[in-house]
Structures are given as structure tokens and as C-alpha cells.
Amino acid sequence: MTFFEENRATDISLAEVIDSLYSFFPDIKENDVKFFYHGTYNVFEVKNQFIFRIPDKVFRNQRGVKLIQKELKMLHHIHKYISVAIPAPIYLSIDPDFPLMGYEKIEGLPLSKCYKKASMKEKFKIAREIGDFLSELHSDELLKEAIRNRIVESAFSCEKYREYWEKYFENIQVSIFKSMNSTQKRWIINLFNRFLNKKENFNFKYTIIHGDFDTSNILVDPKTLKITGIVDFEESRIYDPAADFLFYDEEDDFLSEILSNYKGKIDKNFEERMKFLYGWSCLAYIEFGRNNNLPDMIEAGFQLLKIKMNRFPI
Numbered sequence: 001m002t003f004f005e006e007n008r009a010t011d012i013s014l015a016e017v018i019d020s021l022y023s024f025f026p027d028i029k030e031n032d033v034k035f036f037y038h039g040t041y042n043v044f045e046v047k048n049q050f051i052f053r054i055p056d057k058v059f060r061n062q063r064g065v066k067l068i069q070k071e072l073k074m075l076h077h078i079h080k081y082i083s084v085a086i087p088a089p090i091y092l093s094i095d096p097d098f099p100l101m102g103y104e105k106i107e108g109l110p111l112s113k114c115y116k117k118a119s120m121k122e123k124f125k126i127a128r129e130i131g132d133f134l135s136e137l138h139s140d141e142l143l144k145e146a147i148r149n150r151i152v153e154s155a156f157s158c159e160k161y162r163e164y165w166e167k168y169f170e171n172i173q174v175s176i177f178k179s180m181n182s183t184q185k186r187w188i189i190n191l192f193n194r195f196l197n198k199k200e201n202f203n204f205k206y207t208i209i210h211g212d213f214d215t216s217n218i219l220v221d222p223k224t225l226k227i228t229g230i231v232d233f234e235e236s237r238i239y240d241p242a243a244d245f246l247f248y249d250e251e252d253d254f255l256s257e258i259l260s261n262y263k264g265k266i267d268k269n270f271e272e273r274m275k276f277l278y279g280w281s282c283l284a285y286i287e288f289g290r291n292n293n294l295p296d297m298i299e300a301g302f303q304l305l306k307i308k309m310n311r312f313p314i
Helices: 014-021 062-081 120-137 140-148 158-175 182-196 252-260 270-291 295-311
Strands: 033-038 041-046 050-055 089-093 100-104 207-209 218-220 227-230 237-239
Touching: 014 033, 014 041, 014 050, 050 062, 062 089, 062 100, 062 120, 062 140, 120 207, 120 218, 120 227, 120 252, 140 207, 140 237, 158 182, 158 270, 182 270, 182 295, 270 295
Parallel strands: none
Antiparallel strands: 033 041, 041 050, 050 100, 089 100, 207 237, 218 227
């Protein structure tokens, strides 16, 4: 699957990027900087050795500073619990006009670029490694220590989680339904009603999650297809662990192998919550695009909506 972020142009000029890097690399040249992709962050490779992340223009302000600081705290906390490589930032700027962070590059290619060529045996091996990673990330010890050390807010509750989704459902019917046809609206209404009307969906054991976990953020050795690292933890927080298992765009057997190798708790409504979170995610693109005048993101959201409606007809 090709992700919207992989084809999105940078919103920063090369000259601006080089200017921001002079304090770290006084000898920096244009050919030392290579653009990778643009999601929440504009991501660049520098000197074939480092990865630098500069927030999208919407976040090149105090919001971006807080975004970076939150991710830094989380990365510093979880690295001792995780056996696979994750970013270890060594460069930082908290200038609100141009915040950034940089870390030594983790070798490997995104799994999204290697998945199709892999054999089923290789995919199962990757799936088992994913299950191991999520077992570590979702561990009780990691969560307890994160709360105790104030890495995350401890105010999460399943009751508040339900209230959030009820309010969100009300809001999107006002904000984005006017741009949808009747079939799309009916599908979304059914998706939310099935989720919200079952109280069992709001009785789960919450954990620390990655929060943006898909094949674009899993790095593998292109020769051995062994996982070399996991990146992009800006959405990491206390949440429903089901949110880290949304691999419905890959084979069902791949997802089943991840789940079978996962050592955390899988309750009876786990997969139902997975389906809701998979279905909902396209709305985030549409909503963010509308709020920030980004027509390409709105279009990407509608393309994803079509995929999800086809995957799970309701």
C-alpha cells in the first residue's frame, strides 16, 4: 500500500532546511540533505547518517515544540523496554518558528516498500517480530513506570474514552457530513453506532501504544526482511492497544499471525474495536484537511474511506 505521506511534497525550502542545520553541521551542503516524506513532520536524511524531522507548517509554532518535547520524553522512557531499535534523538531545536529533532539513522527500508515481494514465510516471520514488539510496548511495567514518572497523563479512563467518541461523532456530523454522499454518511453512522452502542467496547485494559503503527513506520533489512527498527512515535500515548493492530490492508493471515504472537490481553471485543479504529482513521485526514485548507489531504481521506467501505461493508 502507498501512503499519502510518502507522495506528499515538502512544505519547506531546501535553503530553510540547510539554514536550520548550520548550527549542528557548519559544513552542510545542499547534496547532504535528502527529502524522505511529509506527514506530521517533514522528514530528511542528512549526510547519509542522520534523520531530521521538522514539523508541518501547521505545527511550526509552540504546538510543534510541545509535540517534539512529548515525543522525546516518550522515546527516552520506552527505549529500555524495547528490544528493537527506536529513534534516540541527539539534535534538538525548540525555536517555535522552526522546531526540529534529529537522530542517528536506523538502517532499513519501510516494510511498505518490501511487503509485496516477501514470501508468506517471510511475512509470518515479520508478523511474529511485530507481535514481540507490541508485547513489549504494551507491557504493564512500561505503563506503570510511564505514569509514575509523569511521561504520560494518568487521567485516561474507558468512560472518558467513550465520552470522547460520542462527542466526536456529534461533531463530524456537523463538520464533514455536508461534503459526503448518502452512502458514505450511512456507512459512518453504522460504524459509530455499532461501536458506541455496545458497552463491552469500553471495558478494556489500556496500555501505552505507538499510535501510528503501520508498515510505513516499520523498518526492515531489504535483504533479510528482519525488522531493524520502529519509527515515528509522535502519537504514542495511553490508549486502547487495539489501535496498534490495524493491518487490514495486508493479508488476513499476516494480521492473525501478529495477534497469535502477542502476549498482551486480547479480550472478546478486541477485534471489533480494531475494525472501528481502522474504519474511523480516514476521517482524521478529511477533518484535518478541512480545518487547515489542505485539499490534497481531504482527497486522500476520501480515497481511504472508499478502501475501508470496501473492506468492511456495513
